[in-house]
Amino acid sequence: MSKNHEEVWSRCLEIIRDNVSLQSFKTWFDPIKPIKVSDDTLTIQVPSQFFYEWLEEHYISLLKKTVKKELGPEGRLEYSIVMENNHTTSKPYTVRIPTSNISTVKNPSVSMPIDIGSKTIRNPFIIPGLKKVVVDSQLNPNYSFENFVEGDCNRLARSAGFAVAQKPGGTSFNPLLIYGNVGLGKTHLSHAIGIEIKKNHPNKTVLYVSSEKFTHQFIDAVRNNNTNDFVHFYQMIDVLIIDDVQFMAGKEKTQDVFFTVFNHLHQTGKQIVLTSDKPPVEMQGMEQRLLSRFKWGLSADLQIPGLEARIAILEKKMYIEGIELPKEVIEYLAYSITTNIRELEGALISLIAQASLNKKAITLDLAKQMIDKFVRNTAREVSIDYIQKV
Known part of the structure; x- marks a missing residue:
């Protein structure tokens, strides 16, 4: 008596559902389609090569036991992978491969036409031909909470x-969502969050990426017909940090794919951190459905630091640099540079460089000379007496 493939797979899913988390079930088993049952072999269709490799890496034992329970001790599993051709004139084709023994086969090969196999995912976070996904968090260790100066200007966000x-x-x-003008510490704070998470939760996958890099990766994925792999990669991240999300404005397709990624991460309890130069209510060129989701959590602003905070920032920078x-x-620099932290630290480095190159001691007079060149349209001479009065 022949067995119906949909009924077999439905019973398999009942077992699998009881043995994995809800988020894993939705991510890795909901998209699978049963194709046929033939000679005690169940054939299932998966969306991509990446998807197949992830199942083989993490769920092969469960899949084998489940299939054997439904089809008997000789029961086997076969994958049908829809491989999208890189040439626009060619149609997608299907590759069928049996399940592997994960303990002996580390990276099962798939026979493909040479022109198809020549291109790989242009994603700097994925090693081509991967069996495991290796993610470089892209975090700068210098941008930690220890190096972040807290003040009234950033206390809520921090x-x-x-x-x-x-x-x-x-x-x-x-x-x-952390927002504020350029040079006020958005990037530093977002890195600090990622670094602290890695310290507290070393098993979590954290990724920092600028919205521009996200967009370029998506464009490459579309060009190489690897969109499914792109989406699956981002859906497996535990903490996604997107810097300068406002640069997605006007990019409809990028916003569409980010919306998909955002929804999946949020629904599965993953953390999303965004930075922007403005709050959601002021963002132009962004879809309303995205903006509404940006408002689900907390939007915290970074403001221009006051005089005391600017002095503390300079002292922290000096301590780090030794x-x-x-x-x-220090007080003269802090009073003179009021625009943002980036320019403040830039003025400090310029002063040190000038003194070093000209073999001069760093004095108030040298600082005044440098500030005259560094700061345009200075309204007035700043005196130490005035700083002390303030």
Whole structure:
């Protein structure tokens, strides 16, 4: 008596559902389609090569036991993978391969026409021909919470970021959107969150990526017909940090795929951190469905630091660099550069470089000379007496 492939797979899913988490079931088993049952072999269709390799890496034992329970001790599993051709004139084709023994076969090969196999995923976070996904978090170790100076200008954002780092995906700050003008520490804080999460939760997969890089990767994926792999890769991230999300404005297809990724991550309890130069209500060229999701969590702003905070930032920078400056020079720099932190630190480095190259001691006079060139349209001479009065 022949067995119906849909009924067999339905019974398999009942067993699998009881042995994996809900999010894993939705991600890795819902998309599978049963194709046929023939000679005690169940053939299932998976969306991509990446999908197949992930199942083989993480769920092969469960799949084998389930199939044998339904089809008997001789029961076997075969995959049908829809391989999309890189040439626009060619149609997608199907490759069928049997399940592998994960303990002996580390990277099962798939026979493909030479022109199809010549291109790989242009994703810097995925090693071509992968059996395992190796993710470089792209985090800068210098941008830690220890090196982040807290003040009235950033206290809410810093506190929310630290809370997220203790319990990623487990707070109401999801997504956490940090916004503010350029040079105020958005990138530093987003890296700090990622670094702290890796320290507290070393098994979590954290990824920092700029929205521009995300867009370029998506364009490459479309060009190489690897969109499914692109989406699956981002859906497996535990903590996704997107810098300068406002640059997705006007990019309809990029927003569509990010919407898909965002929904999956949020629904499965993963953490999303975004940075932008403006709050959601002021973003132009973004789809309303995305903007509404940006508002689900917390939007925290970074403001221009006050004089005391600017002095603290300079002192922290000097400590990190292992240098000392006269107090009057520090105060002069802090009062003169009021635009943003990036320019403030840039002025400090310029002053140190000038003194080093010209073999001069760093004095208030040298600082004034440098500031005259560094700051345009200075309204007035800044005196130490005035700083002290302030």
